[in-house]
Amino acid sequence: LETAAEHWITSSPPAYCHTSDRTFIQQILPDFDQETRDFFRWQVSYGQDKLRAIVEQKLNIEFGSILGLEPLERGVSGRIVRLHIIGEKASVVVGKELEIRRALSRTHLYSSAFVVRTEGRGTVPERFRLMGAGWGHGVGLCQIGAAVMARQGKSYRAILAHYYRGSSLQALYAGSQHLHDERCVSP
Structure with a gap:
């Protein structure tokens, strides 16, 4: 799984959410800012001292020098769900995706x-x-890609069909008159 995740994460396949047109992105995301201009593929680089300061502050553990960040488990989407942070003085396993991000x-x-x-x-x-x-x-739907598709005139059905192939839409409550049981199909 680690090799497959690495291939997916380090490659740049064609996708709706991979756009470098800043003007276009600003039209669909009015709150777009400099820090979040590349959602599709990104990089963060930390020197030893900065990474150590961040993890020690966030986890309230004195690690000493950080020796490694080792993924122990990935979910089906390739996200790390258990990460081993290895330090000279202490090591800890951080679990759950949001806690790792924090x-x-x-x-x-x-x-x-x-x-x-x-x-x-x-x-x-x-x-x-x-x-x-x-x-x-x-969970499979790129918010940026969906916004780009909508801006290009794609319907919500086409957007859902693109991200969730073979899925269907159906009303779940009696008062719904606008949504009938229909399969999502790509245009």
Whole structure:
């Protein structure tokens, strides 16, 4: 699973949510800012001291130098659900996707779908580079891609069909007159 996740996360396949047109993104996301301009594939780089300060503050544990960030388990979407943070003085397993995202950033990490690259000589890495994919929970619908498709005139049915192939829509309550049992099909 780790090899498959690494291939997916470090590649850049064609997708609606992979756009570099900043003007277009600003039209569909009025609150778009400089820090969140690339949702599809992203990188965060930490020096040893900065990463140690972040995880020690977030987890309230004195790690000493950080020796490694080791994914122990990934979910079906490739997101890390158990991460081993290995330090000189202490080690801890952080579980659940949101807790991992919180532990590795002062603000927020876009997702826990990432791979770790270390740089430096010797047993204590000088730098940790997190190469990640996506933004959010990993349930299969890219919010940015859906917004781009809608802006291009695609219907909600076409958007759902694109992300959830073979799914169907049906009314779940008696008062619904607008939604009938229909299969989602790609246009």
